[in-house]
Amino acid sequence: MPADSPNPPAPLVACHECDLLQHDVPIAPGETARCVRCGAELARNPPDSLDRTLAYTLTAAILYVLANAFPLIGLELQGRYAEVTLFAAVRNLWHIGMQPVSALVFVTAQLFPLLEMLMILLVLVPLRLGRRSPRLVAFFRLVLSVRPWGMMEVFLLGMLVSLVKLAHSGSVILGTAFWATAALILILTLAGRAFDRRVLWRMSHPEGA
Amino acid sequence: MKPALTARQAGLLSCHVCGQLAQAPLDANQRSRCPRCAAPLHQRKPASINTTWALLVAAALLYLPANLLPIMVTSSPVNHQVDTIMSGVIFLWRDGQWPLALVVFFASVVVPLLKILALVYLTASVQMRSRHRVMQRARLYRVVEFVGRWSMLDIYVITLLVALVQFRGLATVDAGPAAVAFGAVIVLTMFAALTFDPRLIWDPLTDSETADHD
Numbered sequence: 001m002p003a004d005s006p007n008p009p010a011p012l013v014a015c016h017e018c019d020l021l022q023h024d025v026p027i028a029p030g031e032t033a034r035c036v037r038c039g040a041e042l043a044r045n046p047p048d049s050l051d052r053t054l055a056y057t058l059t060a061a062i063l064y065v066l067a068n069a070f071p072l073i074g075l076e077l078q079g080r081y082a083e084v085t086l087f088a089a090v091r092n093l094w095h096i097g098m099q100p101v102s103a104l105v106f107v108t109a110q111l112f113p114l115l116e117m118l119m120i121l122l123v124l125v126p127l128r129l130g131r132r133s134p135r136l137v138a139f140f141r142l143v144l145s146v147r148p149w150g151m152m153e154v155f156l157l158g159m160l161v162s163l164v165k166l167a168h169s170g171s172v173i174l175g176t177a178f179w180a181t182a183a184l185i186l187i188l189t190l191a192g193r194a195f196d197r198r199v200l201w202r203m204s205h206p207e208g209a
Numbered sequence: 210m211k212p213a214l215t216a217r218q219a220g221l222l223s224c225h226v227c228g229q230l231a232q233a234p235l236d237a238n239q240r241s242r243c244p245r246c247a248a249p250l251h252q253r254k255p256a257s258i259n260t261t262w263a264l265l266v267a268a269a270l271l272y273l274p275a276n277l278l279p280i281m282v283t284s285s286p287v288n289h290q291v292d293t294i295m296s297g298v299i300f301l302w303r304d305g306q307w308p309l310a311l312v313v314f315f316a317s318v319v320v321p322l323l324k325i326l327a328l329v330y331l332t333a334s335v336q337m338r339s340r341h342r343v344m345q346r347a348r349l350y351r352v353v354e355f356v357g358r359w360s361m362l363d364i365y366v367i368t369l370l371v372a373l374v375q376f377r378g379l380a381t382v383d384a385g386p387a388a389v390a391f392g393a394v395i396v397l398t399m400f401a402a403l404t405f406d407p408r409l410i411w412d413p414l415t416d417s418e419t420a421d422h423d
């Protein structure tokens with residue numbers, strides 16, 4: 001295989017799922033570009049990406065504080081009452097000897113979703129203020145590596161299943177944090193849809209290009 | 210089939226983070242970094258097939274204790290109930306809560322098993338350089354990537370129940386050893402999906418075209 005082929009013409013992209021080279025055609029606002037061979041999403045052009053992503057992520061950060069500061073579920077059983085926050089539940093698992101499971105829940109439901117939001121803000125706020133730095137782009141790599149491990153939507157379903165299971169034993173009270181988590185997932189979905197990574201790539205200046 | 214040129218055929222590396230194309234180094238052993246985002250560049254994910262195999266074998270071994278050992282222990286003055294994942298599902302079903310039973314059954318039993326089997330099929334077919342059902346296999350990989358995370362459901366349910374139901378003398382819920390094995394299965398299969406390189410599914414197509422042209 002010859003390694004000394006000419007420099008790539010600028011408007012080419014390789015599909016990340018099948019490696020096919022194709023032209024990086026401009027996309028109309030709201031449209032999605034897909035690989036002609038395998039159909040993988042290559043790029044999107046959500047309107048007003050930077051401002052909307054920032055607004056959604058800031059909202060999400062506030063909801064995250066509520067979702068973690070207040071109890072998720074309360075349970076009343078024959079006159080006795082118990083309620084639990086996410087962190088208390090994680091700490092409880094740790095103390096009963098389930099440290100690996102406790103760590104897994106902490107990372108997937110609490111730590112990584114927080115890191116993802118903070119890192120997006122850390123990259124987008126300077127960008128919004130007009131600061132451009134390739135180092136921010138390098139930093140954004142971390143966001144992509146924590147993303148697959150954030151599972152708040154699964155956690156929400158877990159809360160719903162727990163509610164149904166508990167409904168037998170006593171009266172169940174939905175806490176503030178339950179609603180905050182539900183709203184948080186909705187807002188994070190909107191933030192994900194509004195975000196266009198190419199905003200970031202555009203602000204960097206590749207050497208030799 | 211019309212000739213298609215891939216980045217690899219053109220001697221280019223595409224960054225897995227930002228999609229930037231870069232010239233592959235002349236020396237294949239030389240490590241290069243993305244000129245735009247500084248991520249390490251690889252033609253394909255390094256040691257993809259072997260790593261995926263190793264993770265899948267570990268996940269398959271742990272799938273057994275995850276399903277056979279108790280995952281939850283419920284105690285009250287009148288009974289002491291030890292549940293595996295499956296007996297928990299059956300309990301919900303008998304209780305008339307069959308929609309919930311189905312959700313838990315799919316998330317905890319079907320998804321991890323299908324994910325392991327699908328990745329075994331994908332990795333084996335890639336290793337044998339199969340040129341059949343390429344599009345179907347590409348779609349299968351996308352499904353595997355998407356559904357895997359939902360297996361965490363039972364882990365979250367246990368976390369909440371164990372923390373909440375601690376009424377001494379009335380009712381307590383404890384976690385069993387299967388929770389650790391089950392958590393490990395989820396983490397291992399997620400890593401297996403991440404180390405598998407979907408581009409390997411397509412490589413045999415373009416490789417044979419190159420051979421035809423030479």
Ligand SMILES: [Zn+2]
Binds near residue numbers: 037040
């Ligand atoms: Zn493709």
Ligand SMILES: [Zn+2]
Binds near residue numbers: 248
């Ligand atoms: Zn890059």
